[in-house]
Amino acid sequence: MVVLGATALIALALDQWVKHLSTENLEEHHPVRILGGLIYLSLLRNGGAAFSFGTGFTWVFPLITLVVVGWIVWMATKLRSVPWALSLGLVLGGALGNLGDRLFRAPGPFQGHVVDMISVFAPEGGKFAVFNIADACLTVGVCLAVLLELTGRQRDGSRLSGKAGKNTTTEAGTAEAGKTDATTGTEERA
Structure with missing residues (x-):
């Protein structure tokens, strides 16, 4: 539980710090190119989910997040695996980071827009979706969970095979x- 909690707190704090820096220093529609154009920092306020999907249903995302957070908290009581604690900690930190935006940012509670700022340059000449640290934590956490499942590592610390x-x-x-x-x-x- 300590690993899960520490991972979630670090992910949440880093996400909120980067969002604060972004809203203070970046302007919308004026991307900043870094690492030779590999990464762009571009302020975007997203009312939907990934790729701005579901923009008209912003109020649904906090409810889904609350269910996910509840499941992780319940699962934490049975957790005995450090890799699973890292995975669920990343998912929890990312979920809470975006939930904070949905609850406390404009235009209002349960309708707030998530602050996104990172875009990876695509090899074809376009730019990939704009995301934030919370999104990255969620993605890495879910990918780690899938890997743990595929390798038979259980949340209680045991390992399956066969x-x-x-x-x-x-x-x-x-x-x-x-x-x-x-x-x-x-x-x-x-």
């Missing part, structure tokens, strides 16, 4: 290991 996701030592495997051949009297190993 085709059907069975524990590494199964009852059938244990019974097979010490089986004795009745005709020769020799012990077979599975």
Whole structure:
């Protein structure tokens, strides 16, 4: 729980600090090119989700976020894995960062626009979607969770393996290991 909480607090603090710096120093429609054009800093206020999807339904996003935050808090009581704590901490910090914008920024509570500012230059000559630190934390946290699931790492610290996701030592495997051949009297190993 300490790792989850610390990760979430660091992600949230970094997100809010960068948003504060962005709103104080960047102007809308005047991108700042850095790293030779690999990254642009461009202030954008987003009333929707990713790629400005659902702009007319801004009030739904805080409700979804509250459900996700509730699930993570409930899951934290069962958590015994540091990688899962990092994953869920990143998701929690990112979710809270954008929730803060939705609740406290203009145009009003549950309708606030999220402050985005980072755009990665696409190789085709265009620019990728504009995002913020909270979005990056959410993306990395979810990708880490998928990786943990695919590698069989459980939230309780155990690890699954095998085709059907069975524990590494199964009852059938244990019974097979010490089986004795009745005709020769020799012990077979599975």
